[in-house]
Amino acid sequence: MGPEQLKTLLAEASPARSGDFLAGVAAESQEARVRAQRRLAETGLAEILQTPLIDPETDEVQRLILDQHDEAAFRPIAGLSVGDFRDFLLSDEASPEAISALKWALTPEMVAAVSKICRNQDLIAIARKRPVVTKFRTTVGLPGRLAVRIQPNHPTDDAKGVAASILDGLAFGCGDAVIGINPATDSPSAMRRLLDLIEELRLRLDCPVQSCVLAHVTTAIDCMSRGAPVDLVFQSIAGSEKANASFGISLSMLKEAQDAAKSLKRGTIGEDVMYFETGQGAALSADAHFGIDQQTMEARAYAVARAFDPLLVNTVVGFIGPEYLYDGKEITRAGLEDHFCGKLLGVPMGVDVCYTNHAEADQDDMDNLLTLLAVAGVNFVMGVPGSDDVMLNYQSTSYHDAAYVRRALDLKPAPEFEAWLREAGVFDDAGFLLPESDRGDAGLIARSKLLESAQ
Amino acid sequence: MTGDTPKTPAPSVGADHPLERLRQFTEARIGLGRHGAGLPTAAHLDFAEAHAKARDAVHSEFQAGALAKTLEEAGFDTVAIESQASDRATYLRRPDLGRRLSEGSRQKLEATSGGPFDLVVVLADGLSATAVNAHGAAVATGLLAALPEGWTVAPVVIASGARVALSDPIGEALDAKIALILIGERPGLSAANSLGAYLTFRPGPGRSDADRNCVSNIRPGGLRPEIAGEKLAGLIVRAAELGLSGTRLKDDADDRIAADAASPQLPG
DSSP: OOHHHHHHHHHHHSOOOHHHHHTTOSOSSHHHHHHHHHHHHHSBHHHHHTOOSSOTTTOHHHHHHHHHOOHHHHGGGTTOBHHHHHHHHHSTTOOHHHHHTTTTTOOHHHHHHHHHTOOHHHHHHHHTTOOOOEESSSEEOOTTBOEEEEOOOOTTOOHHHHHHHHHHHHTTTOOSSEEEEOOSSOSHHHHHHHHHHHHHHHHHHTOOOOEEEOOOHHHHHHHHHTTOOOOOEEEEOOSSHHHHHHTTOOHHHHHHHHHHHHHTOOOSSOOOOEEEEEOTTHHHHTTOSTTOOHHHHHHHHHHHHHTTOEEEEEEETTTSOTTTSOBHHHHHHHHHHHHHHHHHTTOOEEEEOOBOTTSBOOHHHHHHHHHHHHHHTOSEEEEBGGGEETTTTEEOOBHHHHHHHHHHHTOBOOHHHHHHHHHTTSBOTTSOBOOGGGOHHHHHHHHHTHHHHHO | OOTTSOOOOOSSTTTTOTTGGGGGGOOSOOOOOOBTTBOOHHHHHHHHHHHHHHHHHHTOOOOHHHHHHHHHHTTOOEEEEEBSOOSHHHHHHOHHHHTSBOHHHHHHHHTOOSOSEEEEEEEEOTTOHHHHHHHHHHHHHHHHHTSOTTOOBOOEEEEESOOGGGHHHHHHHHTEEEEEEEEEOOOOSSOSOOEEEEEEESOOTTOOGGGEEEEEEESTTSBOHHHHHHHHHHHHHHHHHHTOOSHHHHHHHHHHHHHHHHSSOOOO
16 A cells, blocks of 8 residues: 555545545545445554655654654564454553553554544543653643643733632642643743743742743743743644644754753653643644645654653644534544544643634533543643633633542542642642632632732 | 531622632633532623624624625725635635635626726625624724725625635735725634734735734724724725735834834824
């Protein structure tokens, strides 16, 4: 099989979504889709390995994918077809250890292929067996735990407005993944101001969290060279060199940033210093998809992510709009696929469970996907005050949502953060959120000295 | 713990919440309070209402006929056209079709007499027909009235199923030097009736977003429609003087806005 045939097979076997129709690569009928899934199920993993989708001469992501592949680790599954591999992953033989051992045997195209012949419950059941644990000041990804990013965005980066949103989140037990701000202005001085703000709050509250300002990687490199307190370096990434170029990045730039952040030695229990975001449709929107379906392109982005030992990676699944994922059903499917593919490739996968107002989706769809992902063992989700991001104008999961799902499924925060929450009077001894009447939040606000400065 | 007293739900959203005093610093939904982990009823329904307004705006009907009538009564010719996105579901799924003229519409524009034109103004539904229905005509007439004398202006184009880049083939078909499209922006939870204005010098094939200038958030409570027209006319004249649009015009305009801000005498 040649690359074009494999691209067509993967695209036609993909569960329906608007972005593949927009790209003109989707199956022409439901029956044609299932025919492609049957053919894909019979295709050997080895054949997929031997058929790079983009010419490695012209694409550094393709070269990375080939370089990452570990032949010895692949040997035990080299004779399997995609369908056999699905059966193996579902079987009791596929223990967490057995699946983890395949990390460098698997390529993005293999995991994308197997995801296409999985139902949602398979995506959940298999991902659940593959924890990916990372560390900086907290430990993220342990089974039985769910971390939350506080996303305290403000349309003008107002320091007090941002701080108020952070305190609200801490009072719900959120923030153990990261306190991560999307800045309204991407400049070193704006980034520095926000980093100093989180740093001061963190030290006043003596709280084990890591901070991140989600500016461009070059802005972070600039900030680090000036001695700013950078914990995590953020960057949006995608699955081809051309798509990454549209973000203004290359692999060498990411390496430079990772080295610089590690050299600051700010992590207390680990040195996973990178934070990446991805999302189906990103490559197509940059016309950098090379005729490859959007879900396979997304899995290729995880090959980029895992080369830099990230603390956090999340797909921003419903942000891109209905031309790529039309409705709640497509967003749900994509969120589960992305989490599954990331985990199989050893990526510490979180999901921004989200939607825009022109998508056919609402809060009920987000409740469903959040619950499904928590069952699947997602590493972290977003916490946005009241679900309403007033800077980026979309809806994500809220502090309330995080508290709901932790309670419903008995999930706890990162252990270091849980201990702090208990001392702060926010959580009880069993590791769960105390009633609001106990006013743990009032204690936090007092310690932050934020009200004094607000008066 | 509060003891034996049974708790009653909070009377209003987050009242007496410790974060209440911090709400002055952000429009974010902080300090909402909670029952267990859940949102208080009022906060839940507030959100539902904001989302419902946004959803209604996305699917609202474009009142092209009424807009044409208003503009014609104000003394401006109009021409109604449509993109290749024939219905709302197609429009949402296929932004590429919303950037192309239907064949009939292309012919109609090419047959329009009086060109070449210095300017064409386009009123478009975009993602919120609610926005353009409400204040599209006011902004367009304000803008046209504020232009210097002697400008050759095309009939106002009323475009259905439109994306921003539909202004390129419209400008090209009319042979217009500048295209200015007023289009309903993607509704947010805080506002579902925002208009965006996008200006392109020498509209045509190959133009990208980097070649355009955008003035967003035109609505009561944002950039007020009654003053937006004059601001846009200023931007249009500046683009014509410099012979360009996009980043270089933006820098120039930003300098002027900064200079304006220093003056205490704001217009209107």
